[in-house]
Amino acid sequence: MPDHNQEQPPKRTDVNELGEFGLIDHLTQNFPLCNPSSLKGIGDDAAVIDNGNLLTVVSTDLLVEGIHFDLMYSPLKHLGYKSIVVNLSDIYAMNAHPKQVTVSIALSNRFSVEALEELYAGIRAACEYYQVDLVGGDTTSSPRGLIISVTAIGQGEKEKLAYRNGAKVGDLICISGNLGAAYLGLQILEREKQLYLSDPNIQPDLEGQDFLIGRILKPEARKDMIEMFAKNKLVPTAMIDISDGLSSDLLHICQQSGVGAIIEESGVPIHPDAQLQAINFQLDPITCALSGGEDYELLFTIHPNDIDKVKYLPDIYIAGEIVAATEGVKLHTKGGNIHDIKAQGWQHFGLSKPEGEQG
């Protein structure tokens, strides 16, 4: 009886050598698209399918307990809500409107029906708030832990979809809201978890941290921003949602658009609570904004002629400019220094990623 876990080919490459993005690129490099309706495959926030009329936009995410969430501090209702929101965020990041979701869950028998009802109450709250329909999925067993798989399906207009590859030299780089707070909220929860594990009698000290903890446990997707784009007849030249951190997500746009970028530290919005908490943790606030991730704000580029459409709007911050690829992707600090922006900025800034978070 062959055991295929033992009978590996002689060469064994550890998956970590390629990294998350390297691995999926490597595995999917030999998949040409054959159907004319497949307008966009792997490599953007969502796949794009042509129906002859409106486009269908599809995004999917797999959330694994112990990797993407920790039930020690994530209430199941919040987790259900967030699992929908992070997928809707991918649809909005295409400048499209989510309409349907499917949710499949695998769970071990440590979960009761009542616990699942909490999870689905959160899913329902998100479906209601964002006006999307739950149209499919199933529940199944898992030998250990909880796994949530969500697929979001949206509609968009052909000439309005915003891909990652449309940024041009001279475009302005915009951010829809403050960054770094979700990362700092997670650091607070991790600190309290460690204290609790060391002494279960210690009560959590979350006083005054509602904003930061809310950003990690119950993020929202920027539906309002997409509606504002439509109202102001603005179509971003490129767009992505900030799930991995400003550095990593800006690099996705730059690589796919074949351009460089310069970001002004003074133009990156950071909430006062995040500023304060970063200093408490002896972290540089801009590092948290660049590398933290999970803020689910939108990062987008606009043609300079469109500046008047965003200039006086609240919630939109102009953080920099697209430059030639040869100029690289750089941060211009408040102190007047220039740093290269790297996908894993946290390695270079001496900031360690929280346990269990994906790069």
Add this chain to the structure above:
Amino acid sequence: MPDHNQEQPPKRTDVNELGEFGLIDHLTQNFPLCNPSSLKGIGDDAAVIDNGNLLTVVSTDLLVEGIHFDLMYSPLKHLGYKSIVVNLSDIYAMNAHPKQVTVSIALSNRFSVEALEELYAGIRAACEYYQVDLVGGDTTSSPRGLIISVTAIGQGEKEKLAYRNGAKVGDLICISGNLGAAYLGLQILEREKQLYLSDPNIQPDLEGQDFLIGRILKPEARKDMIEMFAKNKLVPTAMIDISDGLSSDLLHICQQSGVGAIIEESGVPIHPDAQLQAINFQLDPITCALSGGEDYELLFTIHPNDIDKVKYLPDIYIAGEIVAATEGVKLHTKGGNIHDIKAQGWQHFGLSKPEGEQG
């Protein structure tokens, strides 16, 4: 620090009390559809979305190591192939054509890049054979084991889609091919696994079992059948793919159509190898066909006027007739007896389900 695993509400209902279908029904009962484009939500082989022109059909599946597959006897390439096929089968079961898939995988670090290449080689082989495009998905970590999440997206014409709820009294019940073989193939693999675990020097005895083992490890979806329907201008009144067993899947059609059914044992196709192997395992072949599952044949009903369209075609078996709901769902045995068909027929027939298989 609240631990939400410990802080359950006072009432604790075990998920097994509701069963797989009961659980998803229970959890999703308060999800009304709000978008006009959501034509069909939970409860069929796939969700159906209106794009004003063609319909988009979406199906999703979550495959968990130790529950849905066992890497002791599932080569990764076969597993990749099967993970696509089982989803495409759901799209065909709507009488629609799959066009795109997304694949997300979560895996522990025991898997090498080379192992994943094998998995993706199987995924690619299925994509090529069925002419579907891989358009999205990602890879992520898992604390233990391999999890595969596949979403299939297809296109169908409004007047040709076959739902589960369209069967009418007098319709003929048809099956696209032989049943029970996948279940018996799994029993052989389980037997050899147990022998191997008891003594690793024992070589597996799979001589002459290619057909049965092929049915469980590398099933095919009935694309040819959908093409034949189109060619012969046949639209089934109801259709489902046989993934859970003829009993369970026939009951889905009957419940959703509000009808009963009578199945003739003599009309249920069983391959000679399956007949023989069932007897070797001291099982009743018809029980394996009714309750085994994973054959991925199509079960469909046709208007009696359409009988000439299927009568002389190979691979289509007329197995019974739709009757009034008050007559129940029954099996007419070769010996002249009448049995109730139940979803978990294996409990009543004294047949135990293979370990790890879902109900």
